[in-house]
Amino acid sequence: MTRASLLALLAILTATLGAAALSGIGAAADPVPSFSLDVQARLHASGRIEFGVRTEQGVRFPRARFLRAVIEHDRWIVSSPIDVHGYATRVIARRLDDGRTQFALRLEGVNVRPGRSILPAAALPDRWYRSQDVVVETLTDPDSATERRLLARAAAIRAEATTPDLTGLVGWLNGKPTSIARELARGNVVLIDFWTFGCYNCQNTLPYLTAWDARYREHGLVILGVHRPEFAYEEDPDRIRDAIARYGIEYSVPLDNDARTWRAYRNRWWPAKYLIGPTDDAAMGLRYRRIGEGGYLRTEREIRAALQAVGRDLSGVPIGVNVGS
Numbered sequence: 001m002t003r004a005s006l007l008a009l010l011a012i013l014t015a016t017l018g019a020a021a022l023s024g025i026g027a028a029a030d031p032v033p034s035f036s037l038d039v040q041a042r043l044h045a046s047g048r049i050e051f052g053v054r055t056e057q058g059v060r061f062p063r064a065r066f067l068r069a070v071i072e073h074d075r076w077i078v079s080s081p082i083d084v085h086g087y088a089t090r091v092i093a094r095r096l097d098d099g100r101t102q103f104a105l106r107l108e109g110v111n112v113r114p115g116r117s118i119l120p121a122a123a124l125p126d127r128w129y130r131s132q133d134v135v136v137e138t139l140t141d142p143d144s145a146t147e148r149r150l151l152a153r154a155a156a157i158r159a160e161a162t163t164p165d166l167t168g169l170v171g172w173l174n175g176k177p178t179s180i181a182r183e184l185a186r187g188n189v190v191l192i193d194f195w196t197f198g199c200y201n202c203q204n205t206l207p208y209l210t211a212w213d214a215r216y217r218e219h220g221l222v223i224l225g226v227h228r229p230e231f232a233y234e235e236d237p238d239r240i241r242d243a244i245a246r247y248g249i250e251y252s253v254p255l256d257n258d259a260r261t262w263r264a265y266r267n268r269w270w271p272a273k274y275l276i277g278p279t280d281d282a283a284m285g286l287r288y289r290r291i292g293e294g295g296y297l298r299t300e301r302e303i304r305a306a307l308q309a310v311g312r313d314l315s316g317v318p319i320g321v322n323v324g325s
Contacts, residue, residue, distance in 0.1 A: 036134065039053060040054055055085070062081070073096070091105060096118075104131075114134045163285050173237070188221070189306040195228070227255050273289065274286060300319060300321070
């Protein structure tokens with residue numbers, strides 16, 4: 001290969017890689033970067049209980065060890081602070097009625113209580129007991145107290161959620177990347193629509209989705225059109241953009257090419273709608289599911305009920321959309 005042809009090949013490769021980067025498609029990390037950590041506790045032979053935080057970068061312990069005798073029933077005892085990826089973080093603990101000790105995080109002043117965060121009453125000495133992972137979104141502006149507080153609330157919602165957040169996305173079209181927990185922390189509710197542009201049944205539902213978006217967006221409805229391709233040609237971002245323009249979609253379209261969010265929801269069909277908001281069991285739970293076409297009035301009623309549950313006033317908003325034939 002001559003030097004000229006080699007340079008030409010390198011130019012083609014550079015242009016191709018550049019186009020892929022601009023489109024946001026590829027084997028990159030989620031559009032919303034995050035990190036995980038868990039809370040730990042262990043009983044020392046002396047009777048003291050040590051608490052700490054294990055992050056992806058290793059283990060960092062607060063400078064406090066709590067004596068069991070001072071962990072009062074149902075009163076949170078708070079450690080000295082540590083910095084975890086820019087968040088002011090403390091470990092908190094309290095004694096339960098049955099003698100067990102619950103431990104959790106206080107992130108930017110917000111209590112984040114993950115699952116499995118219990119030290120048994122008959123804990124084995126020197127054995128670490130660890131909580132489930134806490135997923136926290138990475139700060140884009142570490143100097144913003146507002147962002148830290150919002151993402152701390154999102155972490156608290158996600159830690160006690162009964163339904164998954166978005167995961168494993170390869171790109172994002174329309175709007176800024178976000179997460180379900182973040183939108184709920186803002187006081188919104190989320191409607192996920194699993195679709196793919198080549199699906200005829202999906203195409204029939206899109207006029208209703210765009211009408212609901214136009215009517216309820218300002219009242220707190222966030223529609224996320226999670227695009228999960230069925231066939232290889234449906235992964236083409238330019239074709240997805242063409243479909244977005246053709247159907248007048250103005251809500252966000254996360255790209256789930258690897259079907260990781262699809263699998264997290266154990267979904268098997270196109271189209272499929274999942275309405276997520278506060279429930280009786282969790283601050284982030286599944287309120288309603290609709291598979292396939294139809295049920296539009298029922299779905300809209302469920303949307304309205306979810307919005308009213310978070311305090312949105314819909315008294316002047318009529319129900320029912322006319323999408324034509």
